[in-house]
Amino acid sequence: MAEEIGNTLIKDLELGDEMITIQKSKPISEGLELLQSKNIRTLGVTDDHGDCLVGLITAFDIMTYICFGAYQITDINSDIDIKSAMKSLDVPIGNVTGLFHKETNRIWHFNESDPISNTYEAMCLGVHQAAIACEGDKLKLLSQHDLVKFLMKHGDVFNTNKTLEEAELAKPSTVTTIEDEKLALLAFRRMETSGNPALPVVDSSNQVVATISASDVRKISTDNIACVLKPIPDFLVCAHGSLPKAMTCTASSTVADVMKQLTDNYHRHAWVVDGDGKLVTSLSLSDLLDYCLQPRA
Secondary structure, three states: OHHHHHOOEHHHOOOOOOOOEEEOOOEHHHHHHHHHHHOOOEEEEEOOOOOOEEEEEEHHHHHHHHHHOOOOOOOOOOOOOHHHHHHHOOOEHHHOOOOOOHHHOOOOEEEOOOEHHHHHHHHHOOOOEEEEEEOOOEEEEEEHHHHHHHHHOOOOOOOOOOEOOOOOOOOOOOOOOEEOOOEHHHHHHHHHHHOOOEEEEEOOOOEEEEEEEHHHHHHOOOOOHHHHHOEHHHHHHHHHOOOOOOOEEOOOOEHHHHHHHHHHHOOOEEEEEOOOOEEEEEEEHHHHHHHHHOOOO
């Protein structure tokens, strides 16, 4: 049955509208505006004629650029120069496309007539989106969220009714965290240096109080870039209007529950906590896809 489901064609998934693109000579600030207004995490970057895709750029890529600005990538202790940071948003977006992260160093590309199983390996390994060539020379994006939503319709096949404990997804592990009194800038820098596009924000007792992620940079503009110098809770309030609730679950939550929680809220990470709200481990869409798609006896 799982093999039959894997033969479903990509075009039979609900992929949404055509990929949103930006010309490579446009400023990073314009890219941020597009990410925010369209509520997306990824843009296609085209040549200056707008008819040839040259790469993808994500909120994580832009976050990295903003965090380190004119500083060397290894220099995480420098004080930020607000004027330099503001000026950095005027840089052409093509200058930072494919520069920082393995995922966007190449374009993961599939055809809409390919079976979805062709995407499994990349998506399980942490590729968050792939370009899909569609009829009429259109390009769309297939995301991990799209694939998870599809697999949720076949939960009985992929054992999503199991609890996280039964699925062995709630084992304690070391998770990169950030303390709630730290500046948002330091949180973003820790994401880059640790390779994690989202971090649980914890208080002095290791309780998860919030999440800060690369996608939060979509709220940054030349007018408010100084907000990254605020403590994380204050930055999140500045970005969202109020402090967003942390995406948490427990060992007794089912795989299906967590999948629905993440897709409904368009998140990629959930934090597994104990009865006291203290962090146990993390769960990503990649982890859930790997669980669902691993070979079974």
